[in-house]
Amino acid sequence: MSKEALLSLDGISVRFGAGRKSFRAVRGVSFELYAGETLSLVGESGSGKTTIGRAIMRVHPLSAGEIRYRGQRISGAVNARSERLLRQKIQMIFQDPMASLNERAKIDYIVSEGLYNFKLFKNEAERLAKVEKALLEVGLLPEFASRFPHEFSGGQRQRIGIARALVMEPEILIADEPISALDVSIRAQVINLLNQLKRDRGLSYLFIAHDLSVVRFISDRIAVIHRGRIVELAASEELFLRPLHPYTKALLSAVPIPDPEAEQKKKLVIYDPSIHDYGREEPIWAEAAPGHYLLGSPGELAAWSS
Amino acid sequence: MSDRLDSIDRIDPALFTPAPFDAAEAERSGYSRYSYWRSTIRTFFKSPLAIALLALITILTAFSFLYPLLSRTDPNAVALETARWNLKPGAGNGVFGTDGLGRDMWARSWHGARTSLLLGFVIAFIDVGIGMIAGALWGYVRRLDRIMTELYNVLTNIPQTVVLILLSYILRPGFWTIVIALCSTGWLSIARFVRNKVITIRDAEYNVASRCLGTPLSRIIAKNVLPYLVSIVIMEAALTIPYSIGAEVFLGFIGLGLPLDTVSLGNLVNLGKNNFFLYPHQLLWPTAVLATITVSFYIVGNKFADASDPRNHV
Known part of the structure; x- marks a missing residue:
């Protein structure tokens, strides 16, 4: 894996609402997405993982921080x-294939x-050729246009959504729980397609998910997010073998084991946020082991790492 | 058991051709060459009731607009001899008979229908126009939501009858007074309806997808929003027409309707009700025309709303 940061998020926060009723969905999140890797964001519902994806796509404005693509700022007020650049190089796949396609428009x-929006074709023939190529690439027939x-x-619709993103020839795909709304039998189809596209096109993925068994299968690195903050970030196997943060441990212990006896004996770890005493010591984002980052107060970091 | 196995063995393998798995063929799905509007119209015309009522509306509307042009009977011509007053419908008395001043009820009914239909069309056009624009802005522009919601709450909390009575003091009775009176509050419910729909569309994933692709607002409106609103708009218009005609009758009843020398269904019903026990036909015939028009529009509007829902397209 080359260590070239394609996308860097620098202390981003997203705030919904204004005044006293405002809610910070994302609080000071920083990470980098390297070329050719799959970085997964995992966390429970409402932890802010989808919001991070949408903030990158400029759907939600940032209240703090900055997002850069190859060093160029793409958040806040930007020029045309x-x-x-952002619209072409970064694309998104959505969660619900039933909701993410305009029912009143043809597949064509x-x-x-996206091609129309940025006039990415010289003539009608070229546009049709691009649509056909994108459909073939996701395993659909060109006449579906x-x-x-x-x-x-559902699986076909999800692949149409992928074709819509691919036609822009992006470098980064933000996949917002692309398989959680799909039937189990269709999931492998979409996962395999994403893996194949990664190989063929050298795509990088920001994969947003809550299904840890899938995440382990496809990711290079995993970031665990809890209440709008990343609490742990490590290489995929490292995180599964040596989870350090108590929340990560709790999350991993919740993964079902396909063996009834083992599942019965399994001890669930329950995460209690009140163990942190951040009133005295502010949590810091530190490297506990090479490439393994943690959020905690200096005292906690020392205790967890040992 | 062994007999059956033997007979299977005896089947000639040449009768069979192997069917290998074809990934492309597996993708092929049902194909309907679907067109939204064609399907909507086809679903609509599947209902015999809808066809019958649509034909009835067309005939009634055409007749009420053509009759005043083709007929020479003056709906306001008063008969001086009392023998021509209060005639029952029948031969030589006009199709619907005459009223208390010997005016021809048939002519009056159709002149009245024309006035009322015109009123309904104008009000529907204005209500839907203002309601659509206000509702779309209310729904799509987040900053307007608060102000518009408060405005809506204030305006809908004023009883409409009070507004109408106040307006009738300020304005002289007439066609446009009724238009202003009914439109001043009529657009509100359409605006709220459109607003709710637009909010749903704005936050729908397919619209977020369009924004992620950098689609300009003009195309978002044309491709993502309007196709979902057109059917609603047509339905709202179809339902506003009978409501406006009914409201005109109500306004006439409380004395705020059109001036008495204007023939409208509202005026006819009001005059007819005074003589109802002696000459019921003077109320019944205009009411029959009124009911036919309003009920037909109402049912056709509802049938169209059902047909415009893609879930009802097979």
Whole structure:
């Protein structure tokens, strides 16, 4: 893995609402996505993982921090050139294939929407060729272009969503729980497609998920997020073998084991946030082992790492 | 058991051709060459009731607009001899008979229907127009939401009858007074309806996807929002027409309707109700025309709303 940071998030916060009722969904999150890697964001519902993905896509404005793509700022007020760069190089796949396609538009329009937006074709023939290529790449037939979304199955619809992102020729795909709304039998289809695209196109993924068994299978690194903060970030196997943060331990202990006896004997770890006493010592983001980062007060870090 | 196995063995393998798994073929799915509007129209015309009522509306509307042009009977022509007053419907008395001043009820009904339909069309056009624009802004522009919601709450909390009575003091009775009176509050419910729909669309994943692709607002409106609103708008318009005609009758009843020399269904019903026990036909016939128009519009509007829902397209 080359250590070239494609995307860097620097202390980003996202705040919803204003005044006393405001809620910070994401609190000072920093990480880097390297070229050719799959970085997974895992966490429970409402932990802010989807918000991070959408903040990168400029759907939610940042209240603090900065996002850079290859050193160029793409958050806050940006010029048309940066906007264009962002839209082309970073694309998103959505959670619910039933909701993420416009029911009143044909597949042809859905896939070429981005091409129209930035006029990425010289003539109609080239546009059609690009749509056809994108559909073939995700394993769909080119003649599907003239049909409407409701004529497809969930797995096919999800692949149409992937084709829509691929047609922009992105470098980074933000996959927002792309398989959690799919039938179990279809999940492998989409996961394998994503893995194949990563090999063929050298894509980097920011994979947002809550299903740890899938995450372990596809990620290079995993970031565990809890209440809008990343509490632990490590290489995939390292995190599964040596989880350090109590929340990560609790999360890993919740993964079901496909063996009834082992599952019965399994001891669930329950995470109690009140063990932290951050009133006295502010938590810091520190490297506990090479490439293994943790959020905790200096005292906690020493205790967890030993 | 062994007999059956033997008979299987005796089947000629040449009758069979192997069918290898074809990944591309497995993707092929049902294909309907679907077109939204064609399906909507087809679903709509599947209902015989809808066809019948649509035909009825077309005929009634055409007739009420053509009759005043083709007929020479003056709906306000008063008969001077009392023998022509209060005639029952029948031969030589006009199709619907005459009213208390010997005016031809048939002519009056159709002139009235024309006035009322025109009123309904104008009010529907204005209500839906203002309601759509206000509702779309209310829904899509987050900053407006608070102000518009408060405005809506204030305006809907004023009883409409009070507004109408106050307006009738300020404005002279007439066609446009009724238009202003009914439109002043009528757009609110449409605006709220459109606002709720627009908010759903704005936060729907497919719209977020469009924003992630950098789609400009003009195309988001044209491709993501409007196709979902058109059917609602047509339905709202179809339902506002009978409501406005009914409201005109109500306004006439409380004395705020059109001036008495204007023939409208509202005025006819009010005059008819005074003589109802002696000459019921003077109330019944205009009411029949009124009910036919409003009920037809209402049912056709509802049938269209059902047909415009893609879930009802097979």
